[in-house]
Amino acid sequence: MTEASSRPGAPPAPPRIAFGGVTKRYPARGGAAGGGQGTLALEALDLHIAPAEIVSIVGPTGCGKSTALNLLAGFEAPSSGTIRVDGRPVTGPGADRGVVFQQASLFPWMTVLQNVVLGVRCRGAAAAEVEPKALRLLEEVGLAGFDRHYPYQLSGGMQQRVQIARALIGEPSILLMDEPFGALDYQTRLLMQKLLLRLWAHFKPTILFITHDVGEAIFISDRVIAMTRRPGRVKCEIRVNAPKPRDYEFMASPEFTSLEAQLVKAVQSEVEGEGAAALP
Secondary structure: OOHHHHOOOOOOOOOOEEEEEEEEEEOOOOHHHHOOOOEEEEEEEEEEEOOOOEEEEEOOOOOOHHHHHHHHHOOOOOOEEEEEEOOEEOOOOOOOEEEEOOOOOOOOOOOHHHHHHHHHHHOOOOHHHHHHHHHHHHHHOOOOOOOOOOHHHOOHHHHHHHHHHHHHOOOOOEEEEEOOOOOOOHHHHHHHHHHHHHHHHHHOOEEEEEOOOHHHHHHHOOEEEEEOOOOEOEEEEEEOOOOOOOOHHHHHOHHHHHHHHHHHHHHHHHHOOOOOOOOO
């Protein structure tokens, strides 16, 4: 917190991430000649995320969760509205935003260490500068001693740890995670969720996390946003007040089960087409 924002009556700190009336429409197949309206993926999305906050987005398949992340990453441009990071408009990908995908997308001919440092090396960093840092990060994510291994020698969970280290080595202020644990088995997913909270406590990035798993969203997040079915809009949000880091006992707590029931009801009403159903 800055000195100005801590004074009584001072305005709140500006958001790290700000979606303002963001709409995304994909053109119909064949473009204008196709004669269709295209697909309206997001409509008038407003969302503010504070520095070091963890926010998850859940919702029905096709509701625009990944579209919102891709827009923030700068991989795509909105059809209308604005997206700002620290007050600056997003005009493309940037080193301030690290991205972790569902599939690890590691280069199979490179070692773990080479995969981790690839991005920062491409931006001009010297090997002598970044390799010691990469080795420390691999230790942080539980992969000490695996720096000379190749991706085929690693399990799925280990490959995701490499991808997270690769995203963190550039010290981004924002970490964008698109269902990063969705392809993992249940036990590995739980371990990765705890690892993420431990890394957050150390590095304090702002995290936007996309998932279909409402329990996962509650476990890791400060806030969970539930989206409507397409075109995606914010249906509701819940705040998770349990302190971080969290342990598995939290999953058996009355707070967790109550929040899970609310979110399941909110998402299921959209899946079933009951978009007007209100959250209790």
